[in-house]
Amino acid sequence: MTIGARVLLAILIFAAALSAERYDLQFEERFALYGTERHGKLGSGVAGGDFDGDGIDDLAISAPWADGPGERVDAGKVYLFFGGPARATAGDSRALDSSDLTIVGARPKDLIGLRLALTDLDGNGRADLVIASMYGDGPGDERSRCGEAYVLFGRSRESLPDSLDLGVDQADLVLYGADVGDFLTGEIATGDMNGDGRMELALGAFYGDGIDNARHHSGEVHILFGRPRDQFPRQIDLARDTLPQVVGPEASDTFGRGVAFGDLDGDGRDELIIGAYYGDGPENKRINAGETFVIRGRAREDLPVVIDAALNPGFHIYGDEDGDLTGRAMGAADLDGDGKAELLVAAHAASHDPAGSPAANAGVVYIIRGRNWREFPLTIDLRYDQAPRLVASGENDHLGWPILSGTWLPEDQKAVLIAAKRSDGGPLGRHEAGEVFLVLGKRGDRWPAEPIPVSETASFSVIGQDEEDHLGYVGAILDWDGDGRSEIAVGAPDSRGWQNAEPLAGEVVVFFPPQ
Secondary structure (H helix, E strand, O other): OOHHHHHHHHHHHHHHHHEEEEOOOOOOEEEEEEEOOOOOEEEEEEEOOOOOOOOEEEEEEOOOOOOOOOOOOOOOOOEEOOOOOOOOOOEEEEEHHHHOOEEEOOOOOOOOOOOOOOOOOOOOOOOEEEEOOOOOOHHHHHOOOEEEEEOOOOOOOOHOEEEEEEEEOOOOOEEEOOOOOEEEEEEEEEEEOOOOOOEEEEEOOOOOOOOOHHHOOOOOOEOOOOOHHHHHOEEEEOOOOOOOOOEOOOOOEEEEEEEEEEOOOOOOEEEEEEEEOOOHHHHHHHOOEEEEEEEEEOOHHOOOOOOOOOOOOOOEEOOOOOOOOOOOOEEEEOOOOOOOOOEEEEEEOOOOOOOOOOOOOOEEEEEEOOOHHHOOOOOOEEOOOOOOOOOOOOOOOOOOEEEEEEEEEEEEOEEEEEOOOOOOHHHHHOOOOOOEEEEEEOOOOOOOEEEEHHHHHEEEEEOOOOOOOOOOOOOEOOOOOOOOOOOEEEEEEEOOOHHHHOOEEEEEEEEEEOO
């Protein structure tokens, strides 16, 4: 047998061994939380983490277009559901009826919860709830769409009220964007950039105008470093308060529209990964191909107040083709078990040729192998530099938006949840029901350079229940019932809610995979 034939056989065996089981939510046991308001779009934000510190993950979800009291149209609502052994593994519920905490946006059109995070900013073992409001208008509503973030520090159940109205009750920490139209918190991500055990919060302001507001919509990313709780102020206003920031290299790049963290070099500090999905590639000759920038993790005192990506881009990735929109979503997970996370970069609008004919907007996820920092090149050009890639099976699947990282229990395997929110479910042909794929890392795995159908390498996938649900808009890996095994919670904000009776009411599905 020739060497080429052996390589081909190894690839085929690799793909066959990892063929995915497809689970259809029309028939599988799952628990669904339904939105109660028409056009509220429950499931636009989903996050998992241990808010009350009892060792079991809790679940936060949002309905950004839900209305608050009085005239607060589209103020948005966030719901927190505590985890525990009593959590159901099947059936359904109305979100308003069963949440342990309901948080209401302060003003009309705030749309709180478009992005959510549960992460331990103060290092006390309890996850803190971060609520993004990219449409927030700043102090006194005088800074239109500057963007805001609210932080509610983790605490015991007994000390938590049943509801919180951000128009009346003050969050533990509020952050305001610096300028009109910055859209601070358009994306958020958390990771331990300095390795001290407290999480940092990266806040994308993708319409920020850079240094001295001289680069129109170049984009910015601001970094809030974790610290003991008593060292946090009650308010941070970026119009006057300084946080370390990374600014986009060129006008209209929308740097910060994708943000992620991951320890790519295995030194115990997470790298900051930033996408500029309107970046135009080498010499600006690939319109909207997209670009991705990686800033190495380091101690707080070693991070400049401002990093200008035009002068110091760090490790830099160029998208392949015009219109690929590479870097809209990224993730990182140690998929080969060597202690260094792989970087996954999505080009969700990319086309490829799965079976002899182009598949427009199918989506591609590139896998950049983790390595020692000095081994990373200054740039990777995805047109010429070979990188393993996962590809979708259908036109308009939009694979890779989003990509979510986590740990899969009980084996403690690193995992990524990769969405194809416009997938038709393969052979089911369920128009834009949406599908999510779970890809597990395995020690010693080496990904072949040839395109890999994600449906063949995923451990399993979950297909949306109804047409145009767009399952996979966002999601989380968590252990919600405390049994030591992972579940996935996935948002379908475009679903029609309870008994398909309320347009765009939305839903969140918690799926308990068969063991």
